[in-house]
Amino acid sequence: MLSTVFSVHFYERSVMSSMRTIDDYQKLFNTIYCVHNDRIYETPDLIIMLARSATYLLKGVRKGKLERIQPGLAESFGWTMAIANREHISLGMKILHYFPHVCPYCAKAPCDSNSHNRAAGRKDLDSFRKDLVVESLNANQTMLAAIYPENVLVDSAQHLVEEVVEVSIADFINRRMHSLPELDQNIFEHIVLELVDVVGHLCAIANCVELNLSEIVDNTFGIGCPGCKKPVCECSFSYIAEYR
Numbered sequence: 001m002l003s004t005v006f007s008v009h010f011y012e013r014s015v016m017s018s019m020r021t022i023d024d025y026q027k028l029f030n031t032i033y034c035v036h037n038d039r040i041y042e043t044p045d046l047i048i049m050l051a052r053s054a055t056y057l058l059k060g061v062r063k064g065k066l067e068r069i070q071p072g073l074a075e076s077f078g079w080t081m082a083i084a085n086r087e088h089i090s091l092g093m094k095i096l097h098y099f100p101h102v103c104p105y106c107a108k109a110p111c112d113s114n115s116h117n118r119a120a121g122r123k124d125l126d127s128f129r130k131d132l133v134v135e136s137l138n139a140n141q142t143m144l145a146a147i148y149p150e151n152v153l154v155d156s157a158q159h160l161v162e163e164v165v166e167v168s169i170a171d172f173i174n175r176r177m178h179s180l181p182e183l184d185q186n187i188f189e190h191i192v193l194e195l196v197d198v199v200g201h202l203c204a205i206a207n208c209v210e211l212n213l214s215e216i217v218d219n220t221f222g223i224g225c226p227g228c229k230k231p232v233c234e235c236s237f238s239y240i241a242e243y244r
């Protein structure tokens with residue numbers, strides 16, 4: 001069993017970091033944290049842990065403690081992967097579905113926010129979705145920088161926390177709606193969309209400070225859990241509760 005775990009881990013390490021897709025990262029985080037997370041967290045708990053990391057990042061930005069940005073980005077990304085894994089969502093293509101190289105509200109790149117009509121919602125983006133193939137997280141970040149070149153760090157960090165709250169609300173509603181007879185098939189997709197928005201804002205923050213999110217995640221989690229230093233996490237909950 002142990003050798004299987006290590007061989008899977010070795011295989012994932014063999015993927016060039018700059019080439020890793022979000023789906024590759026979901027597999028990496030599944031290897032490191034799936035057992036641990038399944039044993040101690042419900043989905044709402046995972047969202048709380050994401051909120052904790054995103055808030056740590058936002059407070060760092062607001063107070064000028066910019067050394068918090070890299071760990072905040074890495075940990076927030078990790079919890080986002082954990083939520084996607086728990087809910088069996090594959091985000092690699094979903095980020096392109098919602099951001100098909102153009103802004104979803106004006107269908108332009110770079111975004112022309114003056115033309116946004118929030119009441120009308122998102123544009124019909126089907127014509128932009130043809131021939132899309134999954135891209136590396138690095139390419140996703142570059143694509144978002146091209147759509148939103150004027151993002152500002154504080155706004156992006158605040159927006160990240162808003163998106164985390166929206167993940168929580170979407171999950172809350174999904175859990176209550178799915179048992180109702182008037183099932184709305186789109187309810188679950190709201191969780192997917194909000195998780196995409198979280199990844200989008202992690203990329204936005206990284207773009208604002210000219211950091212590479214993929215590299216930060218690799219440097220933090222590339223050889224396993226940074227807490228217990230194991231390829232498959234064995235951190236105690238008391239360690240996690242007292243962290244920071």
Ligand SMILES: [Zn+2]
Nearest residue numbers: 103106111112
């Ligand atoms: Zn726009």
Ligand SMILES: [Zn+2]
Nearest residue numbers: 225228233235
């Ligand atoms: Zn650990």
